Amino acid sequence: MTASTTIPSEIERFNKLSATWWNHEGPMRPLHVVNNLRLGYVVEQVSRHFGREAARQPLSGLRMLDVGCGGGLLSEPLARQGAQVVGVDASPGNIAAARLHANQQGVAVDYRLGEPEAVLGTEERFDVVLALEVVEHVNDVPAFVHSVASRVAPGGLLFASTIDRTWKSFVFAIVGAEYVLRVLPRGTHQWRQFVRPGELAAAAGSTGLRQIQLRGMRYNPFRHTAAWCEDTRVNYIALYDTGGS
Numbered sequence: 001m002t003a004s005t006t007i008p009s010e011i012e013r014f015n016k017l018s019a020t021w022w023n024h025e026g027p028m029r030p031l032h033v034v035n036n037l038r039l040g041y042v043v044e045q046v047s048r049h050f051g052r053e054a055a056r057q058p059l060s061g062l063r064m065l066d067v068g069c070g071g072g073l074l075s076e077p078l079a080r081q082g083a084q085v086v087g088v089d090a091s092p093g094n095i096a097a098a099r100l101h102a103n104q105q106g107v108a109v110d111y112r113l114g115e116p117e118a119v120l121g122t123e124e125r126f127d128v129v130l131a132l133e134v135v136e137h138v139n140d141v142p143a144f145v146h147s148v149a150s151r152v153a154p155g156g157l158l159f160a161s162t163i164d165r166t167w168k169s170f171v172f173a174i175v176g177a178e179y180v181l182r183v184l185p186r187g188t189h190q191w192r193q194f195v196r197p198g199e200l201a202a203a204a205g206s207t208g209l210r211q212i213q214l215r216g217m218r219y220n221p222f223r224h225t226a227a228w229c230e231d232t233r234v235n236y237i238a239l240y241d242t243g244g245s
């Protein structure tokens with residue numbers, strides 16, 4: 001049996017916010033803002049990788065795992081585009097909110113409550129695995145990423161997004177976002193929990209995955225917009241493949 005990577009206080013904090021997942025103006029606003037950007041990127045990369053560019057439902061038939069899915073901001077639109085999505089989250093409130101919203105919208109997503117290792121079958125593998133904005137909230141990042149990356153099927157992809165542990169992220173993502181501009185509730189992030197791209201790549205590499213892209217994302221807290229940028233010292237997304245296996 002593998003050790004838990006959950007931080008109980010983090011799950012408790014997310015539970016308290018669970019009713020706010022689909023409120024575009026609430027504490028999850030920054031996730032709603034970045035969602036269009038990252039969704040477009042995921043669909044584009046997956047379509048290209050699996051040769052689905054011309055398809056009307058480019059994700060049709062692909063099995064996708066959304067780890068730390070929260071209220072399902074990404075799981076739902078992926079399922080709408082034809083993917084068979086399994087959404088996993090350790091917070092009961094989040095899974096309840098995700099199920100309720102998907103039911104109301106008539107979207108089929110297989111939401112499971114718990115840590116990935118506990119709720120996925122030993123042999124379950126996925127064409128695409130997503131770990132977006134979750135690794136900075138877990139205990140033992142290498143173990144968590146190893147477990148998530150090992151769920152990628154041969155020939156599949158892993159997307160992981162998080163915040164780099166730099167002086168710049170301390171200034172912008174903690175002081176600026178939580179204390180000055182208050183676009184996120186205080187205590188949302190702990191700087192020490194942020195993850196360097198190299199640490200992520202090493203953990204994913206422990207299962208044989210290789211990083212094929214690294215992109216910076218910038219959030220404008222005044223306009224509440226998001227855009228791609230060269231700078232990966234605050235928010236970034238990394239893409240890995242199985243190296244032709």
Ligand SMILES: C[S@@+](CC[C@H](N)C(=O)[O-])C[C@H]1O[C@@H](n2cnc3c(N)ncnc32)[C@H](O)[C@@H]1O
Nearest residue numbers: 005006014068069070089090091115132133134
């Ligand atoms: C910041 S939210 C991100 C939600 C979603 N991925 C998104 O980007 O819209 C982080 C989520 O990870 C979940 N989480 C934290 N630790 C986890 C663990 N060990 N296993 C599964 N989910 C976890 C939390 O409950 C929370 O819903």
